[in-house]
Amino acid sequence: xxxxxxxxxxxxxxxxxxxxxxxxxxxxxxxxxxxxxxxxxxxxxxxxxxxxxxxxxxxxxxxxxxxxxxxxxxxxxxxxxxxxxxxxxxxxxxxxxxxxxxxxxx
Numbered sequence: 509x510x511x512x513x514x515x516x517x518x519x520x521x522x523x524x525x526x527x528x529x530x531x532x533x534x535x536x537x538x539x540x541x542x543x544x545x546x547x548x549x550x551x552x553x554x555x556x557x558x559x560x561x562x563x564x565x566x567x568x569x570x571x572x573x574x575x576x577x578x579x580x581x582x583x584x585x586x587x588x589x590x591x592x593x594x595x596x597x598x599x600x601x602x603x604x605x606x607x608x609x610x611x612x613x614x
Contacts, residue, residue, distance in 0.1 A: 531614075532567055532603050533568055533614065535614070537581075537613070539603055542557060542592045543580075543591070543592075544568060544580060544581065544592075544603075545579055545580050545581060545582050545591075546577050546583070546584070546590075546591030547584050547585075547586045547589060547590045547591045548577075548583045548585055548586065548594055549585070549587060549590035549594075550593075550595070551593045552595065553595070556592040556593045557593075557594050557595075557603060558601045558602045558603075559596055559601055559603055559605055560596070560597055560598065560601035560603075560604045561596065561607065562606055563606065566605050567604045567605065567614075568581055568604075568606075568612075568613070569581050569608045569611065569612050570582075570606070570608065571583070571607070571608055571609065571610065571611075572584075579612070579613070580612065580613045581608075581612025581614075582612055
């Protein structure tokens with residue numbers, strides 16, 4: 509009985525740790541069903557994603573592009589025809605990003 513209980517405790521601890529370290533972005537680049545590449549419009553209210561810009565420990569590295577935003581982290585900023593909308597915030601973000609010049613993504 510003690511052995512079964514200790515195995516259950518170890519399994520529960522591992523499960524809790526794996527969810528604690530999981531980020532808000534899935535491994536295939538989605539946040540709540542929104543793919544995080546494409547055409548992005550910045551709004552002041554009613555965003556799809558609330559974004560905070562950070563220098564370290566980002567959830568996503570973002571590269572600004574002028575065309576072909578066709579892979580994770582490549583964002584083309586537009587004023588209409590967006591794939592999703594973001595709002596820049598200083599606190600309580602959905603995701604944290606860092607702007608990079610190369611190698612966007614997780």
